[in-house]
Amino acid sequence: MDLRRWWTALKPASWPKVLVPALLGQAVGAAVAGRVSLGALAFGALWMVADVAFIVLLNDWGDREVDAIKRRMFPHGCSPKTIPDGLLPARAVLAGGLAAGALALVIAGAAGPLLGRPLLAPLAAVALWVFVAYTLPPLRLNYRGGGELLEMLGVGALLPLLHAYAQSGALAPPALRAILPGMLALSLASALASGLSDEDSDRAGGKRTVATALGNAPTRRCAEALLVLGAALWAVAPWLAGSAPPVAALAPAVAVVAFFTARTVRRSPSAVARAFVAQNAYKLELHRAIWFGTGVLALGLLLAALLAPGAAAGGPGA
Structure with a gap:
């Protein structure tokens, strides 16, 4: 087995799309609890590795026919395609993705009792199911329409x-709500x-x-408007929700999103159809707005929790 082929197939450059929202959740949970749980961090790291592999590999398997069409349409103009380019056979990609999904469920099932989180395995199963509905039969919503909304729900x-x-053990703490x-607006933009x-x-x-x-066009x-909306919703959160994070935690994140949104808009005129290099540059700035902004917020x-315990986020109540 050529590990380099598997590493390439896992597309590590795309991982921040799911790692950054996970980091935000860990940060909110730690702020709510007033401490960092190393066990929860370990669960998060292990589960995300399995989840990323599950998503990336099964997405390539589910998109293999469309990817083959794109390779025929643009023999030298698009990114590597795992199955059409012969990087890995379709059967191996499917088996690897299913194994990663099973591993993610095992990790959540084992971590739940250890951390005292009885809902951890069900939540993990729902998160995995959303992707199944996104890309695999019979729903396959990414092909029928609505895939972007499902991605927004799962990632955001x-x-x-x-x-x-x-x-934290808190299901949807006020600070996260x-x-x-x-976060949903930014995820939909992506x-x-x-x-x-x-x-x-x-x-x-x-x-x-x-x-x-x-x-x-x-x-x-729409994507640019959603970036602006996401930043605006974070900016007004302290005035709309009593348990929102403080302005001091939100303002730098809003500024980062705004800065890279402006760079995204400047890249926009050149990111026309079939201009793949320009599109990649455009999406890079858009993703920086989301990933860097979310990281700064985390x-x-x-x-804020360290400097003012109890003031940074709402408690573990509903």
Whole structure:
């Protein structure tokens, strides 16, 4: 077995899409609990490795036909395609993805009793099921329409909820509920942008996405508007929710999102259909807005909890 091929197939550059929301959930949970649980951190690290492998490999297996169409349409103009390019056989990709999903369930099932978190395994199962509904038969919503909304739900809500619960034992603590609307908007922006480079091949393969329905330019405008909305929702959270994180924790994150949103907008005019290099540069700035902004928010939450225990986040009540 060539481990380098598997490592390439796992696409480590894409991992922050799921790792950053998990980090935010861990930070919120630690702020709520007033301490960092090393056991919950260990669970988070192990579970996310399995979850990422599950998502990436099964997504490649589910998209193998559309990926083959894209390779035929653009022999030299698109990113590597695991199955069409012969990096790994389809059967191995499917087996690896299913094994990773099973491992994620085992990890959550073992960690729940050890951490005193009886809902950990059910929450983990729901998070995995959302991806199954996203890419695998019979639902396969990423092909029928609605895949972006499902990605928003999984990345923007379920991952932070799962990891906040692992750290604190609180299911949807008030502090997390206050920032989830902004996180959902940012996650939807990422989901919309992901379809830009696949617009032509997705349309040829019968895949229904926002990009195939609206086209390149409207999709970019929607993604940019969602970045602005996400930052705005974080900015007003302290005035809309009594248990929201303090302004000192939110303001730097809002500033980071705003800064990279401006860079995203500047890249936008060149990120037209089939301009893959320009699209990648555009998506890089968009992802920086989301990932860096969310990372700064996670750090701000921890610092606020350290400097003013009990003031950074709402308690473990519902």
